[in-house]
Amino acid sequence: MGKSSLDRQAIHEELERSRTTFHRLLDDADEADSRRPTEGTRWTNEQLLFHMLFGYILIRPLLILLRIFGRLPRGVGRVFARLLNAGTKPFDVVNHLGPVGGARVLGRHRMGTAFDHVIAFLHHRLDAEREADLALAMPYPTRWDPFFRDVMTVADLYRYPTQHFEFHRAQLTLDDGDR
Numbered sequence: 001m002g003k004s005s006l007d008r009q010a011i012h013e014e015l016e017r018s019r020t021t022f023h024r025l026l027d028d029a030d031e032a033d034s035r036r037p038t039e040g041t042r043w044t045n046e047q048l049l050f051h052m053l054f055g056y057i058l059i060r061p062l063l064i065l066l067r068i069f070g071r072l073p074r075g076v077g078r079v080f081a082r083l084l085n086a087g088t089k090p091f092d093v094v095n096h097l098g099p100v101g102g103a104r105v106l107g108r109h110r111m112g113t114a115f116d117h118v119i120a121f122l123h124h125r126l127d128a129e130r131e132a133d134l135a136l137a138m139p140y141p142t143r144w145d146p147f148f149r150d151v152m153t154v155a156d157l158y159r160y161p162t163q164h165f166e167f168h169r170a171q172l173t174l175d176d177g178d179r
Contacts, residue, residue, distance in 0.1 A: 007134075007155060008126055014162040018056075019119045021169070025049060026112050029174050034108055038171045043099055045172050050103040051095075053111055055164035056118045062157055063125070070136035070154075077138040084141035091144055126158055 026049065034046035041048055069077040084091075106114060134155040140148040147163045149156070 008129075011126060011155075011158045012123060014159070015119050015122055018162050018165050019115060022049070022052070022115050022165075023112050025169075025172065025174055026108050029108065033174050036173050038173055040171050041168075042096065044103070045174055046108055047099040047103040048168055048172060049108070049111060050106065051099040052165050052168050053115050053118070054098065054102065055168075056115070056122065056161040059118075059122060059157055059161055060125075062160075063154065066136060066138050066152070066154055066157060067133075069138040074139070081139040081141045085143045088141070088143045122158065122161075129154065 029045060035044050038045055038048045043051065069080060135153055137151050137153040139150060140152045142148050142150060145164070147160055
């Protein structure tokens, strides 16, 4: 039981580090920086920043899905994960186009506010999680993201967006001295 409390605190700290880093990246980037291509993606820095934000936004619906499929027989979740894996190509198209539109709609200035809201939600939700629910698990579509594992728990989902964030942070072409 104590381990879970330590894990919660570590997750809270990860969320805050990401929030602080995200704001610094936004604050330090000018228009030219935002439009610069990234390394290893087809996005601009601004679009990749939106994609990084979206990794956190997705946790709310992913938690809902996990709460549903985590209570069903494991076979149901495996079928669902296989169906999602089969739809990887359409997912990749949406995954690419989403940040193109999202960055255009939100822009750098509103991304910071959105990041603050989603991090506040995750802090609140994590504090409200029952110990037993942190271990709830379901199969995941491993072809959708390199950080998805065959089976993920609620606790794993809280750690996922920061792994995703740090991976993509290395692809930004902003002057980020803390990398």
